[in-house]
Amino acid sequence: MRISEAFPNNKNHTFYTLTDYNFFIESIRKHVEEKKIDLIIMSTKGASSIQRHIVGTNTGDIITKVHCTTLVVPENAKFTSLEEIAFPTDFLQFYGVKTLIPLTDILERHESALKILHISKKEFQLNNDQQKNKEFLDDYFNSHHHSFHFLTNKRVESAVQCFVESRGISMIAMVAKNLNYFQQILFHTRVEEISYQTEIPFLVLHE
Template structure:
């Protein structure tokens, strides 16, 4: 892992994500890129003379905040992490996606609003919406999270669907970087179904060289079951493998990954 991209809006809830980005860059010996995306007013030709100075002002303000954040992180680090800043104008999610590709980022980090924020149970955020778009692993950090090296990771898998081999390989490669223990969690309304048991055995075989446990629990509410299991097992990271979704439907009906990311008190890593 060579490049970590932190997309920030400078909000209070985004502060822990900055800490995670710095510490992970230190552990993985990666460079860190700080990104802020700002919006320009509607471009109406007759008003361009008015909006252009305002647009430049927004850009300067964003750059100053990024430099301040860079300096703050630099003071906290050992000085071994190269930190650069990027200010971009445009639609937030589209621009972040483009910068991920441009910078050849290996990991994208964003902060979430958190389970206790107003409307968190019902409304999404820019960070969770990014789950559908990101071409690289996306680490979503809740506002109450405190960084600890990942050692106990819960991986939620759906045994009712074919397992994405590439995504599972991404899970293993990420885990290996932290020498972490994997707890595979599968939630099913029919845990005794022979097909579910067969799928579980296939996962065990694929992970035979990786220290892990595999648990199949009965349940219909995936989000609450996964979050409760995570709390009981004192996990410090939840890993999810989001399914492919139609973007129009995704904007109306949340995925399980999005719900968990909004409500979790521990970071969530989405690997596509």
């Protein structure tokens, strides 16, 4: 089925078919640069009978190797209003204004509440750099409804799961800068009790 047949007519949408025989990532990078792409939207498959694969190889490569804001939509995701958006961070990295603009646009358009989430394996106080980064986020999102939440759990992905369930989170947003922290949340494969990776859209922000 062609895309034009799968979607109703809408003057705001235009579909183009591109054929490129270059390597996958190099091709995506080329089109992002040439066409000034602002956002990549990709879907991910749900559970298989043997193992639940959270992010396919192509999607995983794009969100880690292509510097373009990417919205990952799991196969089991259902369309809902974006009332609350979770923003996990360890406050170790400084996020520039340009990086956060796509998230700000969503907050303004949907009047969403931003839940800035810090997860640690044990209780501790933020160091000076972390505190400064936290204060910057507090100031940057000052005109938007936002709040800070601190959880302690040995497994980061379990803490995110509990937070998503307790708050009814509609989307998770994260900056792909601290790769280790990023991978713990999105690429964790032991998902017997983890469902947010197959149900909640994930907005990946790049610098």
